[in-house]
Amino acid sequence: MFFCDPTELSTEKLVEALQARQVSCIVPFVNWPHEQCLEWLRTLPAALGLHLESLEAEPFDGQTLVEALDSTRELKDTFGLQTMHQRLAFEQLVKEKVQETDISLQQGTTGAVFSASFLRAAKPLYDLHMGTENMGPLLYSLIRFVKPRKVLEIGAGYTSVYMAQALADNHAEICKFKRLTAAGQCQCGDVPWGVDGEVRKPHVGVLTCVDNMSHEYATACDLPTVANHLGIGRHLKLEVADAWQYLEDLAELEYFDSMWIDVGA
Ligand SMILES: C[S@@+](CC[C@H](N)C(=O)[O-])C[C@H]1O[C@@H](n2cnc3c(N)ncnc32)[C@H](O)[C@@H]1O
Known part of the structure; x- marks a missing residue:
C-alpha cells in the first residue's frame, strides 16, 4: 500500500514508490484505463468466449486484468472463461501483450x-x-x-x-x-x-x-x-x-x- 498526501501525488512520486518496492519495470499495459482494456479485449478471438458485455459496465484497468490471471474464479466469473483451454489461452495472450509493451519505462x-x-x-x-x-x-x-x-x-x-x-x-x-x-x-x-x-x-x-x-x-x-x-x-x-x-x-x-x-x- 502506498500512502501519500493527495495534493502531492505526482507520477514521479508514484514511480519512486514503485521503485522502492523493487519494481524494476513499469509496464504501460498495466497502466491501461478501462476503455483501452476493452478495446484490446474486443480484438481477441471470439472462440475464447469472453463476456465483454459484463465488463463494459464494471470499470477495470490493466492492473486488474493482469491480477485476474492469478484467480481462476475471476477468470470464470468476471471474464466468463469457462474451460481450462480458454483460461490458458487468455493467460497466454495477456502475457504476450505485456511482453510486447514492456519497453518504454525500462528503469535502469x-x-x-x-x-x-x-x-x-x-x-x-x-x-x-x-x-x-x-x-x-x-x-x-x-x-x-x-x-x-x-x-x-x-x-x-x-x-x-x-x-x-x-x-x-x-x-x-x-x-x-x-x-x-x-x-x-x-x-x-x-x-x-x-x-x-x-x-x-x-x-x-x-x-x-x-x-x-x-x-x-x-x-x-x-x-x-x-x-x-x-x-x-x-x-x-x-x-x-x-x-x-x-x-x-x-x-x-x-x-x-x-x-x-x-x-x-
Ligand atoms: C528531414 S525531415 C525531419 C526528419 C526527422 N528529424 C526524422 O528523423 O524523421 C524535415 C522536417 O522539417 C519540417 N520542416 C521543413 N521546413 C520547416 C519549417 N520552416 N518549420 C518547421 N518545420 C519545417 C518538415 O515538415 C519535415 O518534417
Whole structure:
C-alpha cells in the first residue's frame, strides 16, 4: 500500500514508490484505463468466449486484468472463461501483450532504445526520405551522455522519440541515484557519486519539437500517439508551426541546453 498526501501525488512520486518496492519495470499495459482494456479485449478471438458485455459496465484497468490471471474464479466469473483451454489461452495472450509493451519505462541505465520492442514502436515514424535511421541512436547516446534539461528539435519525426526516450531514461537514472544516495550507497570512496543538487531534485527533461508538416512524408503528426504508447509523453512537446515564426513569437527569450536542427525538406 502506498500512502501519500493527495495534493502531492505526482507520477514521479508514484514511480519512486514503485521503485522502492523493487519494481524494476513499469509496464504501460498495466497502466491501461478501462476503455483501452476493452478495446484490446474486443480484438481477441471470439472462440475464447469472453463476456465483454459484463465488463463494459464494471470499470477495470490493466492492473486488474493482469491480477485476474492469478484467480481462476475471476477468470470464470468476471471474464466468463469457462474451460481450462480458454483460461490458458487468455493467460497466454495477456502475457504476450505485456511482453510486447514492456519497453518504454525500462528503469535502469542500459537504454530502452536498444530493445526490439522500442524499434517496433518507433517504426511508424521512420521514413526513408529523412535519412535519419542512424541519427536516432546517436542523438539518444548524446542526450544520455550530456544530460540536458531542455532540448529543441526543429524538424521532427523518427529522431524525436529517441531523444524523448533518452530524457526519460536520464530521469529514471537520476531517481535511482537519489534512492541509492539516501541509502548511503552512492559514494566513490569519500566522494559522493553524482551532482548533489541534481540528485536531490531530479529534473524532468523536455524535448520541444517544432515542425510545420510541410514535408510530403512528414511523420511528426504521429509523434503524440507513439510517444504515449512508449510512456514518454511527458518528455515531449510538439509544436506544429513554422520554426522561424515559432522562435520569433516566443514571449521571452528561451534557452535550450541542446538543439538538433533538421529542416531539410
Ligand atoms: C528531414 S525531415 C525531419 C526528419 C526527422 N528529424 C526524422 O528523423 O524523421 C524535415 C522536417 O522539417 C519540417 N520542416 C521543413 N521546413 C520547416 C519549417 N520552416 N518549420 C518547421 N518545420 C519545417 C518538415 O515538415 C519535415 O518534417
